[in-house]
Amino acid sequence: MVTRAYQHPLNSSAVPVGAPLLEVDSVSLRFGGVVALREVSLSVAQGDIHAVIGPNGAGKSSLLNCISGLYHPQDGAITLHTGEDGRSHALTSLPPHRIARLGVARSFQNIELFHGLTVLENLMLGRHIHMRKNVLASLLWFGPARRQELEQRPLVEEVIDLLALQPYRHKPVGALAYGIQKRVELGRALCIQPSLLLLDEPMAGMNSEEKEDMARYILDVNELAGVSVVLIEHDMAVVMDVSNRVSVLDFGRLIADGTPETVKADPAVVEAYLGAEEH
Amino acid sequence: MATATGIHHRSYRAELRLRHTRAEYLRLALMAALLLSLPYNLGVYWLGIANSILIAVIGAVGLNILVGYTGQISLGQGGFLAVGAYTSANLSERGGLPVPLSIAIAVLVTALIGALFGLPALRLKGLYLAIATLASQEIILFVVRRWSWLTEGKGFVEVSRLEVFGWQVSREMFEVQWYWVLLAITTLVVLAARNLMRTALGRAFMAVRDQDIAAAAIGVNLTRSKVTAFAVSSGFVGLAGALTAHYTETVTWERFTLDVSVLYLAMIIVGGIGSIAGSVYGAVFIMLIPTLLTEIAERLTAVAPVLTEQLPAIKNAVFGLAIIVFLLVEPRGLDRIWTRVKDYVRYWPFRY
Numbered sequence: 077m078v079t080r081a082y083q084h085p086l087n088s089s090a091v092p093v094g095a096p097l098l099e100v101d102s103v104s105l106r107f108g109g110v111v112a113l114r115e116v117s118l119s120v121a122q123g124d125i126h127a128v129i130g131p132n133g134a135g136k137s138s139l140l141n142c143i144s145g146l147y148h149p150q151d152g153a154i155t156l157h158t159g160e161d162g163r164s165h166a167l168t169s170l171p172p173h174r175i176a177r178l179g180v181a182r183s184f185q186n187i188e189l190f191h192g193l194t195v196l197e198n199l200m201l202g203r204h205i206h207m208r209k210n211v212l213a214s215l216l217w218f219g220p221a222r223r224q225e226l227e228q229r230p231l232v233e234e235v236i237d238l239l240a241l242q243p244y245r246h247k248p249v250g251a252l253a254y255g256i257q258k259r260v261e262l263g264r265a266l267c268i269q270p271s272l273l274l275l276d277e278p279m280a281g282m283n284s285e286e287k288e289d290m291a292r293y294i295l296d297v298n299e300l301a302g303v304s305v306v307l308i309e310h311d312m313a314v315v316m317d318v319s320n321r322v323s324v325l326d327f328g329r330l331i332a333d334g335t336p337e338t339v340k341a342d343p344a345v346v347e348a349y350l351g352a353e354e355h
Numbered sequence: 356m357a358t359a360t361g362i363h364h365r366s367y368r369a370e371l372r373l374r375h376t377r378a379e380y381l382r383l384a385l386m387a388a389l390l391l392s393l394p395y396n397l398g399v400y401w402l403g404i405a406n407s408i409l410i411a412v413i414g415a416v417g418l419n420i421l422v423g424y425t426g427q428i429s430l431g432q433g434g435f436l437a438v439g440a441y442t443s444a445n446l447s448e449r450g451g452l453p454v455p456l457s458i459a460i461a462v463l464v465t466a467l468i469g470a471l472f473g474l475p476a477l478r479l480k481g482l483y484l485a486i487a488t489l490a491s492q493e494i495i496l497f498v499v500r501r502w503s504w505l506t507e508g509k510g511f512v513e514v515s516r517l518e519v520f521g522w523q524v525s526r527e528m529f530e531v532q533w534y535w536v537l538l539a540i541t542t543l544v545v546l547a548a549r550n551l552m553r554t555a556l557g558r559a560f561m562a563v564r565d566q567d568i569a570a571a572a573i574g575v576n577l578t579r580s581k582v583t584a585f586a587v588s589s590g591f592v593g594l595a596g597a598l599t600a601h602y603t604e605t606v607t608w609e610r611f612t613l614d615v616s617v618l619y620l621a622m623i624i625v626g627g628i629g630s631i632a633g634s635v636y637g638a639v640f641i642m643l644i645p646t647l648l649t650e651i652a653e654r655l656t657a658v659a660p661v662l663t664e665q666l667p668a669i670k671n672a673v674f675g676l677a678i679i680v681f682l683l684v685e686p687r688g689l690d691r692i693w694t695r696v697k698d699y700v701r702y703w704p705f706r707y
Contacts, residue, residue: 144572176574188569190562192629200555201562205574207555211587214557217550222371225554229367268573 082238084231086301088179089271090159093123097304098143098272103152103168105138105328112138113149114328120272120321122159125298125305127315127336130325131348136308137185139325140274143306144182145172156180158271177205179271183261183278185308191250195241195260196232198249202267203228235263238301239293255286262293266303273297273305279314287311291318316340324348373549378701390538394531402530408642409537410598415622415634416548417591422620423629424552425584426564427476431488432619434472434495435589437611438465439596441505444512444606454519454601461597462590468495469589476581492616500608512606533602540598544591548631551587560584564629621674625681627690636689644677645670 091097098120105113113135120126128136141147143154145167154167156178167175181202190198207228213221236242239259244252249260258278265273278294279287291314297303309315315322315336322339324332326348332339339345364370374380393405414436421429443461446452452460472491479487499505506512517524517533524532551557559580562570571577600606618641626637648670652662662669685691698707 146568146572172568172571173574173576176572182572184569184572188566188572190565190569192565193558193561197558197561201558201570201575202573204555204559204562209554209556209559209583211556211583214551214554215547215587217554221550221554221556225371226367264573 082234082301084234084269086235086238086266086269086297087271087303088269089122089304091122091157091271092159093121093302095122095157095159096120097122097157098306099153099155099157100139100143101153101155103139103142103149103154105135105142105147105149111328113142113325115152116325116328116330117152118323118330118333120304120306122304123298123302124321125294125307125319127307127309127319127322128325129309129312129315129322133327134325134348135328136325137276138328140182140276140306140308143167143175143272144180144274145170145175156272176268179268180274181265181268181270181272182274183258183265183276185276185280187254187257187261189249189257189261189264192248194246194248195236195244195252195263196246198260198264199232199235199241199267200225200228202235202264203232205268231269232267235266238266238296239263255282255289258282258290259293262290262297266297266301270303273303275305275307275309277308277310279309279311287314294318371553373553394534399530402534404642404646406530406533406537406602408639409534409541410595410602411619411622411638411642412541412635413544413598414592414595414619415626415638416544416631417588417595418619419623419626419629419631419634420548420551420560420591421584421588423623423627423634424557424564425560425581425588427473427581427584428481428485429488429588430485430613430616430620431469431472431491431495432592433611433613433615434492435465435469435592436596436599436615437495437499437608438468438589439593440600440606440611441499441512442593443597444514444600445505447601448512448514449507454517458594458597458601462593465593465596466586466590469592470582470586473582473585473589476585477578489613492613496608496611496613499611506606510607512600514600514604514606516604517601537598537602540594544594545631545635548591548634552631556583561629621678623688625678625688627688628686630688630690632693633688633690636693640677640689641674644674648673 089097096119100116100118102115102117103113104115116139128139130136138147142149149168155164156167157164158178165178190201207224208220210221213219236245239262241259241263244256249257252260262278275294279290282290294305294307295318298305307319319336322334322336323330324339324345331344331348332342362375374383394402397405414432418429418432421427439461442464443457446457446460447454450457472488475487476484559570559575562575563577563580567577599610622637622641623634625640626635627633649666652666652669656663681688
């Protein structure tokens with residue numbers, strides 16, 4: 077029987093479903109006098125799609141950048157549990173590439189693909205942390221340098237299959253449509269075999285059809301592959317549909333945290349989005 | 356496998372090959388035949404130029420790895436050539452090491468010094484990095500000019516005729532024998548560079564060039580990648596420098612000035628930034644311009660004697676003009692033009 081069953085797990089976290097995977101503990105981030113995050117605390121559970129919402133400038137992307145190591149918060153702690161023998165890692169002091177090695181993968185608000193390279197090369201770069209980089213072997217195209225190119229390919233092909241990127245495999249990403257580029261960026265993050273996937277506005281600037289597609293891919297990644305997702309998104313309908321848990325930021329402060337239903341009914345959230353009700 | 360509908364691979368292994376179609380293998384065979392027949396068809400003068408081109412190709416490939424593939428602009432090319440040349444010349448002449456060993460050590464030493472001077476790249480980008488590498492060029496040149504120990508106070512190093520394990524280059528067949536040596540080395544260098552760019556390491560270089568923040572976010576260690584790129588690139592350049600030393604048999608600092616750095620940058624711009632083949636085309640083009648202009652001027656000297664009188668000025672003007680025309684018409688260089696020619700032929704009679 078021919079099956080399309082995937083051979084490689086995409087989720088690398090061994091934390092049991094429902095247990096805390098990422099804990100953000102009273103994190104504060106300041107740029108000079110500007111406070112981007114003010115004692116934000118939240119916990120992401122394994123298996124969840126955890127949405128972070130809030131008005132523009134609320135600090136959503138700053139929070140994501142703190143988690144992935146691009147910003148280093150002045151106060152607070154961010155802890156990633158990897159599950160294997162109960163190990164946990166303090167992320168606040170690590171550089172981005174070390175955090176990526178722990179399996180924290182991300183996409184960017186403005187697409188940050190490697191524009192001169194093809195889709196395949198971009199995805200292979202997602203396998204970077206799983207490959208050895210020996211100068212001499214690379215120059216000679218010898219031993220591990222050559223072997224690992226072949227070894228890493230099946231997983232990359234599974235990601236291509238999952239995200240339906242087959243027609244674009246050898247196209248330079250710079251020439252692809254915006255929606256496809258967003259998908260390639262998701263694919264590159266998946267190739268890491270993430271323990272936690274951070275998506276910064278994966279549907280920004282898309283029409284409703286493309287949004288539906290992207291939402292479907294994110295659900296597939298979460299439900300089929302079991303990858304935990306932290307999602308920043310502006311489209312409330314999408315957030316309420318796909319996420320299990322929602323955290324709301326406003327002016328760098330966490331103003332609500334809970335299931336989509338409770339958050340939607342929270343007066344503080346309504347105020348942040350619609351302005352205070354006049355009495 | 357190439358069919359009428361495109362190139363279809365049946366295995367990942369086949370896809371990773373450098374060439375896929377019969378036409379590509381045919382062109383390779385033609386190229387090889389041309390290169391192998393050159394010594395039988397060219398005189399000593401032209402063969403000497405071919406040898407200089409072969410050395411320039413190695414240097415240009417090295418520079419392109421750094422500038423074109425890793426996006427770290429460098430004006431330090433001349434300095435790194437000098438390191439390779441002085442190291443190998445001194446090790447073989449005064450240290451008495453066999454030439455292959457002295458060249459290998461020169462490559463490693465240049466790689467090390469390149470990595471050292473690449474450290475500013477960890478904090479600087481673009482124009483700022485260009486100025487920092489300009490400083491490295493001037494520092495290295497200052498050292499080789501002023502440190503009289505390097506040249507035993509003579510101001511230059513004399514290098515004896517190439518001798519490898521008892522086999523010595525003969526006086527009569529000097530250019531021909533050097534041609535074979537250099538052709539072999541240059542072929543291996545070009546192949547090594549192509550290999551590098553289809554592995555994880557080379558892809559990391561290109562990731563740093565295209566989006567350094569995203570590169571860090573997928574686990575590329577930026578510090579390590581940039582320093583490695585400087586080291587690998589300088590290693591290639593050091594090889595070119597060492598070969599220059601043994602080929603020209605004298606090492607003087609005039610050969611490694613800032614002009615040389617700019618000339619090499621011109622090679623990769625004209626040939627194609629971020630293309631190994633382009634480095635080769637660019638080196639050939641830039642090295643041939645002065646020679647061809649001299650030829651033309653000599654042919655026309657009866658008609659227009661002013662051409663021969665003003666030859667140096669004309670050379671400079673044409674050189675500058677060529678670079679401006681390339682930047683305007685095809686910023687991606689000869690390599691791109693060649694690709695377009697191939698596509699035109701392939702799709703003919705259709706436009707695309």
